[in-house]
Amino acid sequence: MTTIAPRPAAAAESGGHPAPPLDPPRTLSTPRLASGAGALRALALACRECDAAFEAGPIAICENCLAPVEPVYDPDRSLPDRDAIASRPTSLWRYREWLPFTGTPTLSLDSGWTPLVEAPALARALGVERAWVKNDSVSHPSLSFKDRVVAMAINAARAFGLDTLACASTGNLANAVAAHAARAGVPAWIFIPHDLELGKVIGTLVFGARVVRVRGTYDDVNRLCAQIADRFGWGIANVNLRSYYGEGSKTVAFEIVEQLGWRFPTAVVAPMAGGSLVTKLRKGFAEFRGAGLAAGGPLPRLYGAQAAGCGPIARLVQSRGDRLVPEVPNTIARSLAIGNPADGSLAARTIHETGGWAAAVSDEAIVRGIRVLAETTGIFTETAGGTTVAAALELARSGRLAPSDEVVLCITGHGLKTVEAVAPTLTDTPTIGPRVREVEALVREI
Amino acid sequence: MPITIHLPNVLAKLADGQRTVEADGATVGAAVGEVSARFPALRPRLVDDAGNPYPFVTYYLNDEDIRFTGGFDALVRDGDEVTVVPAVAGG
Numbered sequence: 001m002t003t004i005a006p007r008p009a010a011a012a013e014s015g016g017h018p019a020p021p022l023d024p025p026r027t028l029s030t031p032r033l034a035s036g037a038g039a040l041r042a043l044a045l046a047c048r049e050c051d052a053a054f055e056a057g058p059i060a061i062c063e064n065c066l067a068p069v070e071p072v073y074d075p076d077r078s079l080p081d082r083d084a085i086a087s088r089p090t091s092l093w094r095y096r097e098w099l100p101f102t103g104t105p106t107l108s109l110d111s112g113w114t115p116l117v118e119a120p121a122l123a124r125a126l127g128v129e130r131a132w133v134k135n136d137s138v139s140h141p142s143l144s145f146k147d148r149v150v151a152m153a154i155n156a157a158r159a160f161g162l163d164t165l166a167c168a169s170t171g172n173l174a175n176a177v178a179a180h181a182a183r184a185g186v187p188a189w190i191f192i193p194h195d196l197e198l199g200k201v202i203g204t205l206v207f208g209a210r211v212v213r214v215r216g217t218y219d220d221v222n223r224l225c226a227q228i229a230d231r232f233g234w235g236i237a238n239v240n241l242r243s244y245y246g247e248g249s250k251t252v253a254f255e256i257v258e259q260l261g262w263r264f265p266t267a268v269v270a271p272m273a274g275g276s277l278v279t280k281l282r283k284g285f286a287e288f289r290g291a292g293l294a295a296g297g298p299l300p301r302l303y304g305a306q307a308a309g310c311g312p313i314a315r316l317v318q319s320r321g322d323r324l325v326p327e328v329p330n331t332i333a334r335s336l337a338i339g340n341p342a343d344g345s346l347a348a349r350t351i352h353e354t355g356g357w358a359a360a361v362s363d364e365a366i367v368r369g370i371r372v373l374a375e376t377t378g379i380f381t382e383t384a385g386g387t388t389v390a391a392a393l394e395l396a397r398s399g400r401l402a403p404s405d406e407v408v409l410c411i412t413g414h415g416l417k418t419v420e421a422v423a424p425t426l427t428d429t430p431t432i433g434p435r436v437r438e439v440e441a442l443v444r445e446i
Numbered sequence: 447m448p449i450t451i452h453l454p455n456v457l458a459k460l461a462d463g464q465r466t467v468e469a470d471g472a473t474v475g476a477a478v479g480e481v482s483a484r485f486p487a488l489r490p491r492l493v494d495d496a497g498n499p500y501p502f503v504t505y506y507l508n509d510e511d512i513r514f515t516g517g518f519d520a521l522v523r524d525g526d527e528v529t530v531v532p533a534v535a536g537g
């Protein structure tokens with residue numbers, strides 16, 4: 001029984017603002033797109049399973065077979081070379097020929113291009129040649145990789161004339177939709193499980209979004225949003241705009257290739273919730289290989305990370321089965337707590353095709369993973385990142401990662417969003433008077 | 447035993463424009479079969495060649511994913527509601 005319970009405070013404060021015209025804020029630091037002039041248009045769509053073709057629009061499902069639809073790129077479009085890409089502004093739009101639009105996007109122009117940080121101590125812990133962190137915990141503006149997908153969704157909404165943005169979220173998408181919508185001056189409706197972490201809720205409400213807590217798990221929220229998708233004329237980022245939204249995740253792969261000097265790592269570890277990110281990583285790597293932008297070597301092996309308390313995709317990978325068994329989530333990794341992942345089967349297949357594997361790690365291991373990353377790289381990640389680090393350590397221990405490997409860990413969200421997870425494991429801090437001898441005493445204790 | 451089946455919008459036009467149809471049957475599978483017989487164009491959208499649900503379509507009996515409660519064999523009672531939901535992405 002799913003009933004929605006709008007928070008009185010949120011309902012009272014945010015209300016349905018009328019949609020003002022969508023003028024993108026212009027500041028000196030907002031990258032301008034050099035070419036590709038003309039009004040923004042979204043690409044047409046085709047069914048992933050039966051190839052049925054559809055005009056561009058806010059549709060996510062094939063009306064013939066209910067499978068997901070995906071944007072269709074013109075195989076004859078002209079593509080930039082490495083130098084042309086390198087000369088463009090440092091945002092995800094530098095890869096615009098591989099993003100699902102023609103013409104010039106006008107919103108969310110400065111997301112993407114997060115640091116790729118080499119992590120030698122982590123490489124030693126993993127027993128691999130080299131390791132890097134793709135640090136989307138500092139993604140602009142909402143501190144998770146969901147900025148990439150929402151940059152697509154909001155431009156798609158604009159192209160289709162939808163004047164309200166919405167989403168069903170495990171937290172990070174909520175933050176991203178609310179932030180991008182606020183900046184564009186459009187109202188946002190955000191549906192989340194009723195008991196999400198405080199940081200995720202505050203990090204959504206602050207943007208003036210209408211936040212609705214739904215009693216139940218994310219899967220209940222998701223179902224509700226699927227049912228309301230076409231009722232109110234909203235653009236729901238991960239429902240009716242999903243075909244465009246998902247393409248944004250490819251830019252993680254593009255950036256990894258470019259930041260490594262136009263080459264592939266041998267392995268990439270990424271967290272999985274709905275399973276979209278890992279499938280889009282593979283699509284991105286394959287597209288850059290096809291465009292001759294990545295030197296030699298096979299596509300990276302992809303490794304999926306989930307929590308033991310919600311690991312339906314990891315278990316499907318490990319069992320080599322063909323039907324995903326849904327789960328009722330029970331883990332601190334709330335951002336990954338999707339028991340009925342839409343892209344689960346595809347994700348498992350993708351992982352196998354690259355020669356990769358998956359791990360489902362305990363909540364204790366997730367917390368240790370957060371701390372290992374913080375203590376070895378200076379990067380504070382949320383539970384999804386802890387899951388990724390813990391999974392990488394387990395995959396290394398079980399011999400899935402080899403000493404010759406060059407591994408990239410996708411750290412997809414910031415740690416301040418989930419302080420509840422680590423707080424209980426951190427030692428108390430001494431409180432002293434403002435006196436030198438008290439400091440001396442502390443220093444002597446160490 | 448009449449129950450109600452809620453269809454996704456994209457399928458309504460195959461059921462005379464109705465988003466909600468009445469169905470009979472003792473199980474979810476039987477009810478889906480009965481509706482498919484009345485609206486033959488719906489059948490291949492609701493079930494695969496072997497008569498099973500597609501992996502990217504979730505059936506809910508009231509609020510429960512039927513994969514937790516016996517799949518198409520889940521028993522239905524008068525007044526139950528079955529909701530057909532195409533999978534949507536994570537978030």
Ligand SMILES: Cc1ncc(COP(=O)(O)O)c(C=O)c1O
Nearest residue numbers: 273274275276277412413536537
């Ligand atoms: C921080 C973080 N990492 C990874 C994911 C997984 O993404 P996907 O649903 O594409 O598998 C999510 C999804 O919500 C997330 O919030």
Ligand SMILES: [Zn+2]
Nearest residue numbers: 047050062065
């Ligand atoms: Zn199809």
